[in-house]
Amino acid sequence: MILRALTLAGGIIGAGIAAQGPGFSRAYVFELEAAERRLSQVVADFDRAAEIVGLDRKAALARLRGSALLERRRIDLIRNIERHATLEAELPPLSAAGPFLRSYYLLHAPDADALRETVRAFSPSAPRSRAEFIFAVLGFIGGAVFSRFLLWLPTWPARFRRRRALRS
Numbered sequence: 001m002i003l004r005a006l007t008l009a010g011g012i013i014g015a016g017i018a019a020q021g022p023g024f025s026r027a028y029v030f031e032l033e034a035a036e037r038r039l040s041q042v043v044a045d046f047d048r049a050a051e052i053v054g055l056d057r058k059a060a061l062a063r064l065r066g067s068a069l070l071e072r073r074r075i076d077l078i079r080n081i082e083r084h085a086t087l088e089a090e091l092p093p094l095s096a097a098g099p100f101l102r103s104y105y106l107l108h109a110p111d112a113d114a115l116r117e118t119v120r121a122f123s124p125s126a127p128r129s130r131a132e133f134i135f136a137v138l139g140f141i142g143g144a145v146f147s148r149f150l151l152w153l154p155t156w157p158a159r160f161r162r163r164r165a166l167r168s
Contacts, residue, residue, distance in 0.1 A: 007148045014143015019127040019136035022099035025106045027122050029094050031114040036091055039084035046077055057081070087111070099131035 050060035064074035094105055106115075127136050 003148075003151055006151055007144050010147020010150075011140040011144030014146065015136040015140035016124075018139020018142065019132050020122075020124050021103045021135045021139075022129065022131045023125060024118065024122055025099060025102035028106055028110070028114060028118045029091075029102060031118045031121070032087060032091055032094065032111060035111070035114050035117075036084065036087040039080055039087065042077075042080050043084050046081075083111075083113075099129075099135075103135075 046060070047057055050057055053060070055063065061074055061077060064070045064077070090105075090111075094102060097105065127133050
């Protein structure tokens, strides 16, 4: 009876955690969109400043040398430009994807900064959509199986010895 109660508790915990998947992936996409907008503004400002001076982006980045501060700024700009290009490529399929595919993309190759910000700002909620209920059911099954396995694991050596004793 205790094993069944603990298995049920593991399933409920798994359901509660898995039900957050669609909401978390939706918040992650919103955070990616916000990061892409911020980086678009940074890159546009840099390109505009380079254009005023009469340089293209590569030449302006090459001229940002000389002091440690300028070198650091150049490295930050290069990183921002690369991240902006990556987000521009990743965002359209993520925005058009459904909750299951968004969760797959999130698990497959998350953007570390956006993921960190999403974790910081995310607040869990009760399942409200069909996708969240499906995730909850799958999480319940997975949590119950996992907790049952964890409860079975300590008894395995004793069962193995018992079977061996019965064979001899």
